[in-house]
Amino acid sequence: MAEIARNARSGGPEGRPGSPAERGRIDTIDVLRAIALLAMAIYHFTWDLGNFGYVPRDMATSGGWIVFARCIASSFLFLVGFSLILAHARGIRWRPFLVRLAQIVAGAAAITLVTLFVTPDSFVFFGILHQIAFASLAGLLFVRVPWFVSLPLGVAVIALPFVYSSAIFDPRAFVWIGLHATAPFSNDFVPVFPFFGVVLLGIATGRLTVDHDLLRFVRRIDPKLGPLRRLAPLGRHSLAFYLLHQPLLFGLVFLAAQVAPPDPALSFARDCRQTCLATQDEAFCARYCACTKTSLDESDLFTALMQGQIDETQRQSVRQITERCSFEAFMDSDRPQSP
Template sequence: MQAETRPAATRRIELLDILRGVALLAMAVYHFTWDLEFFGYVARGLAEQGGWRLFARAIASSFLFLVGIGLVLAHGRGIRWRSFVRRLAQVAAGAGIITLATYLATPQGFVFFGILHQIAIASVLGLVALRLPFIATFALGIAVVMLPQLVQTDLTNPIWLAWIGLSAQAPMSNDFVPVFPWTGAVLVGIAFSQAANRFGLWSRLASWNERLSRLQPLARLGRHSLLFYLVHQPLLFGLVYLASMVAPPDQTAAFAESCRATCTESRDASYCERYCGCVQDDLSERDLLTKYLTNRLDEAGRTQIGESVTMCSFRSEP
């Protein structure tokens, strides 16, 4: 998931590989939680709320920040086109595999522009910033991060334009990392690496390599980040699937817990008890509860859920 990180005249900086390895393990933890949610072992929406949401964003930001650092270390003294194109092709191929696999597995939320897509396009866009002063690169990165907060338009709502990141309505996708604001993290990483070059930080960090020898397993993991990214989620997903065959989760309990947690943010507990019970019973009668909990709803099913929510909202009033 990372451009090469060793210019011709510089030793590899083990700390960067270690940090990438830590980010990969954190990503695996998050994806395992997502898998548990998908199969109904934890409350629906858990992986997209509160601390878990912040955790996911921190992981994505760290990967993209490291991509920016790697671009400078690998190509800051001149773009090595053969190496760059080879790595870009690998990342783009990985992105294509993710899109195809998720379309087959979860077509209603397939990944059309996830972290690998973002890394591929940001690696190309980031080349423009390699010759800028680090302060200018940093300012550009902050501007890219802030733009979606200031500009939103329905013109980019269609899926073929949503990757830009300025849509008024976010698309349905299990992993969405658009150009705005996420390319900003790459630019900030480039700025950091440019500043580190200027002030001699990288040579000092390279001198730590021997002291970090005990963390070699993490460093080796970080050096094979693309392979790990492509392999880990199918393995985790498969393990949770097998577990669901042996010990199926109590999906109705997970639904009730998730419903009450969401409802009590705006209504009192007694109303939420009535409302969630009504929705659960109605969805069970319509044979929609399991489909909802396993993300297998079609458009007609989503319409029926809307009808159920509206009906139960009225019925649950005192």
Template sequence: MADETGQAVPVAGPDRPPARGRVDALDLARTFALVCMAIYHFTYDLEMFGYIPPYTAVTGGWAIFARMIAGSFLFMVGISLYLAHGRGIRWRPFLRRLGVIVLAAALITAVTRYAMPQTYIFFGILHSIAAASLLGLAFLRLPSWMTLGIAALIVFGRSTLSATGLFDAPVLAGLGLTSWPVRSADFVPVFPWFAATLAGIAFARIAGAGGLWRRLARSGETPGRWRRALAWPGRHGLTVYLLHQPVLISALWVFARLTR
């Protein structure tokens, strides 16, 4: 099994995969989400290089596509968080991996602050994953119905909270409750996106009660070569995330230099 950042974890119990099993179906799901993310970012880069009309990547179907990708990542954070720590928080691996995510998020902030200061990323998907991982610990033992109820409150109560103006301080912008619009190349605030992680936690509990994780772990005990290859990016999602944009931008830069 892998946690929210791809780390292998032993799991056991009636609602978990066998000890030291791995649900590679989750790795495959992460790989699919990463491919979708790369497609979206390639579209964003094409716009940046002037190959497609401005605002293509942030309007219409592409904007919906981006939200679906972010939601899928945070949903899987909830699943992995429950499977890795639902019967007791394993603090050492949790804090180690959380530290890696926080450092990666800080790197993204530093680089974008230099490269695009007007729309730099101060609370993007990695920041949101880090926050959701921490906050999600408080919900691992709650009944699924209660977790889903809180998720609904987060989604539908956001506009009411933001209208109060109590959260307008710039330092609180990451909550997503400001009454003013936030300008950022990637903004995935706690409200409403933490709801996706809560939905993942609830789903993992419900699916575990039905034995889904054991069945998936058994089905992946002897994966074929292609299955292992397709699961590899999902097991190393953070590395893929950090490297894919430099690769795409470099390739487009070379292409532009050769063709213009």
């Protein structure tokens, strides 16, 4: 996502190793970063459409979309690790590193403050920028480590949360580590485990590339990029793009909702039916969704729920309504139907 150094650079003149600062940027890496940025914009735009009810509300957080989101985050983090090696393989360049780190930390803090105000029940407290800030610092411990050490370590970091978790890590003070038993409710959550493992894989790949003078082969791709090379400037300003694109997309969808708002009742019926049909039949879902809609209206919760503006107390009330309606729909299914 955001490159750690100002320059992603290679070794010295052809045929002999040199400082990674001697050769200039690699367009191929910037283009890959730009493609990841555009994919991220597509995902966030889909989330915005769901947030305003134009598509199923959980569309961007389920099925193939969640896999898409994880692939985007992983591609950014891999490039963070790779770029860390390109910039600091021969020695840490502290000034550009600290300047870039300060920018990332400031961006992460801004995301937290904005989401705390806009969506307080699901604000971002350890998202992709927070992970990049952590990985930038922690990654420095591995820039001189041989690739055959950081590679298996990265695999282990990725695998650990799939084989071990504990409620000890559920409080917010520890949940960012990633070994929690219950995931927190957040619009963007990118914990240390397993995602720092992806950074380590990028570090291992970068270390292997620099140590064996392989960057010249990567550079040979640059002239073959064709029109894709025009994306390189976008990859060089990834942090600015990340901070600006979502407010712009969110604002555009918000304005569209003022002009041609989706029908909240239809949106609710569509979302409820889609979620319910994953585990129940059509008749059950019709009863359950009708009961839930009526009960939410009677409790004056429907509008707040559809606008994503419910607090924790209201969330508990919504949960009680859905549990009651589920029970009633189940009981009705056991009653004999009149001829």
